[in-house]
Amino acid sequence: MESGKRKIRHxxxxxxxxxxxxxxxxxxxxIFAGIKKLSAYEKAKTVMFYLSCGSEVVTDFMINSAFGSGKTVIVPAIKNSGDEKMYAAKISRLEDAYLFVYGIRQPEINSGNIVEKNNIDLVFVPGLAFDIKGYRTGYGKGYYDRWLKGVPFEKTVGLAYDFQLTNQLPIEKYDLPVGIIVTEKRVVQIKGDRGADRWETL
Incomplete structure (x- = not known):
């Protein structure tokens, strides 16, 4: 299973x-044009983006747009390189982020900026690949899979380039699917029973 995931990641x-x-x-x-068409995004007061790096779907301008719309923006953060727990931290401006481990950017974590997941209206999730049931292959650290446990399915949105969509990915018991996937070509609604057999494009 893990060797299959490594191959997909590569x-x-x-x-x-x-x-x-x-x-x-x-x-x-x-992709952001698709996001803005989502009623869930329009209604959301607090949104969680990731801070993009490398060739990931760029989120900086999305975050600035969210700031401009009066939304509260949350981003993922960890306390140290050996910490397996991911936190949701409020950020007020992109300049507050710095380069941390694994090449990721994040703000400093303190008791004043950690936000509980049940206070977040919509979570945007990165990934290397997504499949027809909403499952994703990430970078292999498991941060999102652990953090997303308990987050309602319909509050999660995967961001991907269209070529990152595939019919089936190898999954394990701890893998969690997203409810919507947005690419530059389409917005895909994952069926609530997580048993989709075709792409349901909104």
């Missing part, structure tokens, strides 16, 4: 890293 990361900076920007803009 293949999809290689594909993603072949994208030009311009293509990443264009696709990311298309």
């Amino acid at each position: 293949e999809f990361l290689a594909l993603r890293n072949r994208m030009s900076v311009d293509l990443v920007a264009v696709c990311s803009a298309g």
Whole structure:
């Protein structure tokens, strides 16, 4: 199982890293256009984005737009490189983030900026690949799978380039699916029973 996941990570990361900076920007803009059409995003007062790096779907401009719309923005953070627990930390401006372990950006964590997951209206989730049932393959650290436990299915949105969608991924008992996937070409609604057999495009 793990060897299969490693192969998928390698293949999809290689594909993603072949994208030009311009293509990443264009696709990311298309993805945000899809996000803004979601009624859940329009209604959300508190949203959780990830701080993008490398060839990931770019989120900086999305976060700035959310700030401009008066939304509270939350981002993932960990306390140290050996910590398996991910926290949700409020951020007031992108400049408050710094480069941390694994090449990720995050704000400092303190008692004043940690937000409980039940106070977040919508969570945007990164991934290297997503399948027809909403399951994802991440980077292998398991941070999101652990943190998303207990978060309602319908509050989770995977962000991906369209080529990152595949029919089936190897899954394990701790893997959790997302409720919606947004790419530059489509917005995909995952069936509530998590038993979809085809892409349900909104």
